[in-house]
Amino acid sequence: MRDEQVSMGFDITTPNVARVYNYHIGGKDNFAVDREVGDQILRLVPEARESGREHRAFLRRMVKYLTGDAGVRQFIDIGSGLPSAGNVHEVAREIDPTVRVVYADNDPMVVLHAKVLIGATSTTRILEADLRDPDTILASAAEGGFIDFSQPVGLLLLAIVHHIPDSDDPARIMGRLRAALPPGSYLAISHFCNPGAERPEDAELAAASERLFTEKFGTGRWRTPEEITSYFGDFRLLEPGLVPLPQWRPETPGGWKLSRGFYQFIGGVARRDS
Numbered sequence: 001m002r003d004e005q006v007s008m009g010f011d012i013t014t015p016n017v018a019r020v021y022n023y024h025i026g027g028k029d030n031f032a033v034d035r036e037v038g039d040q041i042l043r044l045v046p047e048a049r050e051s052g053r054e055h056r057a058f059l060r061r062m063v064k065y066l067t068g069d070a071g072v073r074q075f076i077d078i079g080s081g082l083p084s085a086g087n088v089h090e091v092a093r094e095i096d097p098t099v100r101v102v103y104a105d106n107d108p109m110v111v112l113h114a115k116v117l118i119g120a121t122s123t124t125r126i127l128e129a130d131l132r133d134p135d136t137i138l139a140s141a142a143e144g145g146f147i148d149f150s151q152p153v154g155l156l157l158l159a160i161v162h163h164i165p166d167s168d169d170p171a172r173i174m175g176r177l178r179a180a181l182p183p184g185s186y187l188a189i190s191h192f193c194n195p196g197a198e199r200p201e202d203a204e205l206a207a208a209s210e211r212l213f214t215e216k217f218g219t220g221r222w223r224t225p226e227e228i229t230s231y232f233g234d235f236r237l238l239e240p241g242l243v244p245l246p247q248w249r250p251e252t253p254g255g256w257k258l259s260r261g262f263y264q265f266i267g268g269v270a271r272r273d274s
């Protein structure tokens with residue numbers, strides 16, 4: 001096993017957050033150790049699979065909106081995860097094939113898959129980079145004028161900020177990223193949520209989920225809606241605000257009766273007006 005680990009360049013004996021998520025959304029890029037933890041999560045939150053798929057559907061609706069109605073032509077997707085159906089560049093290019101996308105992730109296996117399956121092209125750039133070092137991500141995205149920071153940018157932080165512990169100061173990181181975005185830019189965030197006293201049962205489930213993630217992955221913070229809202233700074237949160245993902249501009253209205261697990265994962269999109 002050791003030799004295998006060394007020759008493959010990544011550890012297949014420890015569960016990995018990108019691969020467990022890949023398992024939940026029906027992907028094939030995961031190992032036995034990931035499926036085992038994935039099943040443990042499903043026992044705690046039976047909706048984790050549907051919730052993961054709803055998350056990808058949110059990504060699709062949101063990128064379609066940003067490329068179509070909002071006219072964004074360049075995106076930075078940090079914590080992009082293992083490529084799966086409906087990656088950002090694929091959704092955006094249904095509207096405009098010239099849209100440029102930077103994918104960044106700190107997991108070498110994710111980056112390897114992205115390089116093989118998406119590839120670096122004139123319109124896609126793939127970075128092995130850590131959200132905790134936003135300046136490096138911004139500088140690499142701008143290199144050679146790939147992302148033009150004088151024009152609106154769509155910055156996507158989907159299911160990643162909850163992997164930044166409080167000790168790494170997510171507020172500072174978010175402030176730095178927002179400051180780099182010119183007016184007309186958009187920031188999309190999805191995040192694990194602990195709704196607190198307002199929904200005590202969900203709060204209990206959130207606390208149990210946080211314990212499981214911390215034990216298995218070493219990260220995973222279920223933050224309050226107020227904390228998550230603060231990451232948008234003075235950007236204007238678009239309707240319908242920060243909501244369970246199926247409620248963010250559904251294509252077929254009224255289709256979802258949300259059960260407990262869905263309140264664990266909320267998201268929204270905000271615009272920098274000036």
Ligand SMILES: C[S@@+](CC[C@H](N)C(=O)[O-])C[C@H]1O[C@@H](n2cnc3c(N)ncnc32)[C@H](O)[C@@H]1O
Pocket residue numbers: 017018021055056059078079080081082104105106107110129130131132157158159160163164
């Ligand atoms: C659950 S996946 C989300 C994938 C994708 N954004 C989506 O929403 O479908 C979280 C991703 O964040 C990445 N990640 C976690 N912490 C990170 C960090 N500090 N810097 C960069 N990427 C990180 C993981 O490697 C993983 O690929």
